[in-house]
Amino acid sequence: MEQKLKIAIQKSGRLYEDSVKLLKDCGIDVKNGINKLKTEAENFPLEIYFLRDDDIPQYVEDAVADIGIVGENVVFEKNKKVSIVEQLGFGKCRLSIAVGRKDDYNGVGYLNGRRIATSYPVLVQKFLAENGVQAELHEISGSVEIAPGIGLADAIVDLVSSGSTLFMNGLKEVDTVLRSQAVLIRNQGLDENKLQILERLLFRIRAVKKAKNNKYVLLNAPNDKLSEIIALLPGMKSPTVLPLAEPGWSSVHSVLSENQFWDIIEQLKAAGAQGILVVPIEKMII
Numbered sequence: 001m002e003q004k005l006k007i008a009i010q011k012s013g014r015l016y017e018d019s020v021k022l023l024k025d026c027g028i029d030v031k032n033g034i035n036k037l038k039t040e041a042e043n044f045p046l047e048i049y050f051l052r053d054d055d056i057p058q059y060v061e062d063a064v065a066d067i068g069i070v071g072e073n074v075v076f077e078k079n080k081k082v083s084i085v086e087q088l089g090f091g092k093c094r095l096s097i098a099v100g101r102k103d104d105y106n107g108v109g110y111l112n113g114r115r116i117a118t119s120y121p122v123l124v125q126k127f128l129a130e131n132g133v134q135a136e137l138h139e140i141s142g143s144v145e146i147a148p149g150i151g152l153a154d155a156i157v158d159l160v161s162s163g164s165t166l167f168m169n170g171l172k173e174v175d176t177v178l179r180s181q182a183v184l185i186r187n188q189g190l191d192e193n194k195l196q197i198l199e200r201l202l203f204r205i206r207a208v209k210k211a212k213n214n215k216y217v218l219l220n221a222p223n224d225k226l227s228e229i230i231a232l233l234p235g236m237k238s239p240t241v242l243p244l245a246e247p248g249w250s251s252v253h254s255v256l257s258e259n260q261f262w263d264i265i266e267q268l269k270a271a272g273a274q275g276i277l278v279v280p281i282e283k284m285i286i
């Protein structure tokens, strides 16, 4: 029987949809019946377990699952013997210190002798020790933002992304303990066969990630401006240039990365490019 790689992903919550989408974008068909906690892909040797995110590092250390998708915040908090294989670019958030909106926080020293509520005692204790601060930790498993309002703590350390939960609870973000995103982790003792399946999966994940960070650009350029325009375009090798039906004009095709995209588009326009089209790329294999 063909061996399968076992992957643990979050059952529901912030990482669930993006984790399933990533596998689907990798061409792996994931059928998840409601309340079904285990499923097999039909077209790739992968078995998928749907779990609480907190449990994933332990399961991966114990080889109950071979690999898993979980936030770096959880990986570092749980401190299990697993390896991080790849950052996945979603589930981006930060573990931050927040205090009451009117409190006069003036640096981490403010926390000396105060009560801090958090679901991340290990990370918070490490941060406090590094900063020479002694505080009283109250570990709570959720709804941390309510703690100052009900007199349970003077400050909290919790995950923040838009900041709207803090705002709605009368709190303000004052310092960051850790920046986090979802990562792929693996058991440290995978055999050759499983490592090979993991390599195949990683090859696809990287192609999907790369495609997301790049755009395909098509534009029209007058031939006398071609060399100036081509010099602005990186492309995978070099841009493709095709003659247009209209004499004296060419169509130029290239790939631009998301982070330099708008700068280059402005320069292309200034250099005489017209009819610029930007198209998403589905997979990118270099």
Ligand SMILES: Nc1ncnc2c1ncn2[C@@H]1O[C@H](COP(=O)(O)OP(=O)(O)OP(=O)(O)O)[C@@H](O)[C@H]1O
Binding pocket: 010, 011, 012, 013, 014, 015, 051, 052, 053, 054, 070, 071, 072, 073, 074, 091, 092, 093, 159, 160, 161, 162, 180, 181, 182
């Ligand atoms: N607001 C956010 N924006 C982006 N990513 C987030 C946000 N909040 C949490 N995350 C990331 O998503 C992970 C899962 O968050 P979620 O709130 O779903 O966890 P949970 O309530 O502990 O879920 P579970 O039921 O699986 O234990 C977090 O560990 C973090 O990495």
Ligand SMILES: O=P(O)(O)OC[C@H]1O[C@H](OP(=O)(O)OP(=O)(O)O)[C@H](O)[C@@H]1O
Binding pocket: 014, 142, 143, 145, 158, 159, 160, 161, 162, 163, 164, 165, 166
């Ligand atoms: O800065 P924001 O965009 O408001 O996001 C922050 C909130 O998101 C997470 O909780 P989530 O909404 O996932 O619910 P949970 O408490 O049930 O985990 C986190 O624990 C914060 O409470």
Ligand SMILES: [Mg+2]
Binding pocket: 052, 053, 054
């Ligand atoms: Mg959890």
